[in-house]
Amino acid sequence: MVEEAWLRGPIEGVDPLTAPVLYTFTQAREDLARSTVGLTPDQLWTSTVGFHIRHIARSTDRLIEYREGRLPQQLGDGDPGASREELLAELDSAFNRAEKVVRAIDPITLREKREVGRKRLPTTVIGLLTHIAEHTQRHVGQAITAAKAIGARGGN
DSSP states (O other): OOOOGGGSOOOTTOOTTTHHHHHHHHHHHHHHHHHTTTOOHHHHHHSSHHHHHHHHHHHHHHHHHHHTTOOOOOOOOOOTTOOHHHHHHHHHHHHHHHHHHHHHOOGGGTTOEEEETTTTEEEEHHHHHHHHHHHHHHHHHHHHHHHHHTTOSSOO
């Protein structure tokens, strides 16, 4: 069995304070790919697996925009019907974009103030990074549970 991402050692060129977000992306990719093997688009969307995968991707994009000091449009996570491959590709693209940002973060900026949501609630750069990681893992867990409930062959 392959060790969890965070147990595979330091990530070259990445500060240990920002690395957990990248570990989360790696773990999410692997867990979601494994747990959705064999699911049809109908199964993905009637079971909420598709919603959770798309929600992770689009939420990651929005949270990175907040990190950059921008207030993103609040778009829905709808549009059901995408295939497993399309959903995982969307997730991978969102994680790739976010990874570039995370890799470039100067740790000295982690305490900088940011605002999130329509109410412009206060947070910090490290707060946003922490939320990206925990939010991703929460929805990965929900997607895996939903996949198991419909009998996905990949399981965890």
